[in-house]
Amino acid sequence: MSATLGALLRLMEPDWSITLVERLDGAAAESSDPWNNAGTGHSALCELNYTPQQSDGSVDITKAVGVNEQWQVSRQFWAYAVENGVLGDPRSFINPIPHVSFVHGRDNVDYLKRRHEALAGNPLFRSSEFIDDEAEFARRLPLMAEKRDFSEPVAINWTDEGTDVDFGSLSRQLLGYGAQRGMTTLFGHEVRDLRQQSDGSWTVKITNRRTGQNRKLDAKFVFVGAGGGALNLLQKAGMKEAKGFGGFPVSGKFLRSDKPHLTAQHQAKVYGLPPVGAPPMSVPHLDTRMINGKPWLLFGPFAGWSPKFLKQGDILDLPESITLTNFASIVNVGLTQWSLLQYLVGQLMLSDAERIGALREFAPSAIDPDWELNVAGQRVQVICGSKGKGVLNFGTTVLASADGRIAGLLGASPGASIAVPAMLDVMERCFAEHFSSWLPRLKEMVPSLGTELAKEPELFDEVWAWGSKALKLDKSADLTPAG
Ligand SMILES: Cc1cc2nc3c(=O)[nH]c(=O)nc-3n(C[C@H](O)[C@H](O)[C@H](O)COP(=O)(O)OP(=O)(O)OC[C@H]3O[C@@H](n4cnc5c(N)ncnc54)[C@H](O)[C@@H]3O)c2cc1C
Structure with missing residues (x-):
């Protein structure tokens, strides 16, 4: 998310000073790392939880159409980015599947x-x-x-x-573009606190995790794109709009295999129905995954649990996120979400044989020695509070302060696929005085910006054909993976 915002802002304002602060020593090593997510370019083509059946038997497609519209925005920006040297060979981050x-x-x-x-x-x-x-x-x-x-x-x-996307590779390339054009990158530095000054700007306190040295950065605008770490930072900043929000972490695990006799026989991302009463992130799927040019199969997700909000986080993350303003909402969710708790307990009790049993619903001939268990990323489900009535939200929420000086992103799904519309939303809400002057350039990047492609079939045909060619997704494309 931050890499996307950094690249977009750099494209709009080449002279602005931008600093990226990352607590880990490398880029995109948390949720966006390819082994920490399923890499589905979520376009709602296959996810059945986006098309629920109504009590009268009809199927509601509203959510699916909305997610696909968001996906189209990301797809167009990536096509522009490839054609304009922001991103490299599309095979390094997106593959047709x-x-x-x-x-x-x-x-x-x-x-x-x-x-x-x-x-x-x-x-x-x-x-x-x-x-x-x-x-x-x-x-x-x-x-x-x-x-x-x-x-x-x-x-x-x-x-x-459909597509498979390596969001880690994509993020690294976007950050590389910014860094080559003057963006400062501070790896191994953690944001520990944020204080707003009387002129509306922010002082960001950061610590070098290796040396323990503290520093302060001044910023006119802060984007908290800290994944699972965002909630705690927005709370520390005292952001009014974040009051009442809580988080509930659920980790993911996938069975994976790179056995050539299996990868050759399955070239698709196949999504099933979630078990009755289970949350949307539990939808089982058997996926082809391209990582560093090599095909893998992935099956899951199986849920795990840890109080950490980041895979490389701290066991105090959950307790430290509980405040006077979100306590009632969290308790309310705890008391009402029995099906989620039952699902989690059931998942935690699963044996290896039971996980292979679940896989056999998709691949009946699966045998244990062909598969290994991989622990993926942490998803922090958002608890939105209103008068003590907490609601568990499985989607993605962009929060922006009324003065537009700070924004942050909570939640995980649909996730990385919608990074571009989510960040355009941040730009519109936080840089209102610049946004109209940016619009012509943004429309070069995302020609459908501001329209609904479902209602503009000709424009859709045009941007679809352009994106397919630029991203090498058309059927005539050379499917040789990048090395
Ligand atoms: C199991 C699983 C499967 C998923 N499958 C998909 C999928 O198929 N398709 C999809 O689109 N999305 C998927 N997602 C969601 C997707 O991975 C996330 O939405 C996306 O990667 C989030 O990007 P981000 O930039 O917000 O967070 P991240 O990639 O987690 O980046 C946040 C960064 O902030 C850093 N950070 C945190 N706190 C601090 C701090 N205090 N100071 C400095 N740095 C800090 C972290 O180290 C991290 O590098 C999945 C997620 C999971 C967990």
């Missing part, structure tokens, strides 16, 4: 068909195919068909227009 929804059982097949019909008229979802034929299923997903009992009906929704 079909996105697939998968269900089994008669009722679920019926739901998937109705979902397909509900999305069919929308240009953003035009490439989606509904498939319930066993032979075609086996042709497209050989690993998932092997040893499958087809006496139970199965169906998939398939689109060729």
Whole structure:
């Protein structure tokens, strides 16, 4: 998020002084590292939790269309960035990979068909195919068909227009662009406190984690893009808009395999339905993942638990985030979210054999020696408070102060895929006096800015074709991975 904002601001204002402060010794080593997330370029093509079934049997596609619109903004900016030397070879961070929804059982097949019909008229979802034929299923997903009992009906929704994204590589390249153009980068430095001065500017207290040396930085504007660390920093800053917000950390674990006989048989990101009562981040998926030019398979996520808000955080993160203003909301969530607690306890008790058992729902022939468990990143689910009634929010929330001098991002999903619209939102809210003068340049980068592509099919065709070519995602593209 910070890398995206830094690059966008550098493109708009080449002379502004920008400093990045990162507590770790390298860039993007927390949630954005490719092993810490699933790398799904979330465009709502396959995630069934974005298309819930209503009590009257209809399928609500509002969320899916909204997420896809946000994805289109990121996709356009990355295309511009590649064409203009901000980013390097697209193969180093984005790869085309079909996105697939998968269900089994008669009722679920019926739901998937109705979902397909509900999305069919929308240009953003035009490439989606509904498939319930066993032979075609086996042709497209050989690993998932092997040893499958087809006496139970199965169906998939398939689109060729999905992607796998290495958000770590993307972030490093964006930071590199800023650093080459005068952005100061302070790695191994942690922000410990923020104080607003009478003129509205901020004094940021930072500590060199290796030497213990303290320093102060002055800034007219601060963006707290600290991932799981953002809530505590916004609280320390005394940000009014962050009052009442709390966080609840859930870590992710994935089974992974690089066995060539498996990666060759499965080239898709296949998302299923979450178990009944489980939260959206528990949607099981079997993914092709491209990391450093090498294909992997990933299955999960399985939930883990730790009070840390960052993978490399501190066990006091959760207790330290509890304040007088969010205590009631957190307790309220604790008392009302029984299904989440039950789900977490169930996940923590899983044995290796049970995890392979869950994988077999997708790949019935899976055997234990082919797979290893990898601990992914921490997701801090946002608890939004209002009069003591806490609500657990699984989405992403941008907070900006009324004076526009500080902003921060909480939450995790859809996540890195929507970094560009989220940061454009920060720019609009915090740099209102500059935004209109930036608009013409921003529209060169994101031609659809300010419009809904679902309502502008011609513009959609145009930006889609441009993005596919620039990002080497069109079908004629050379699919050789970057080394
Ligand atoms: C299991 C899992 C699966 C996911 N799958 C997907 C997916 O498929 N697609 C998708 O789009 N998103 C996914 N996400 C979400 C996505 O990873 C995050 O939304 C995104 O990476 C967040 O980026 P960020 O810049 O906000 O945070 P981060 O990448 O975590 O960066 C925050 C940085 O701030 C630093 N920091 C923290 N505190 C301080 C401090 N006090 N001082 C200095 N530096 C500090 C951290 O060290 C870190 O480097 C997933 C997340 C998880 C955990």
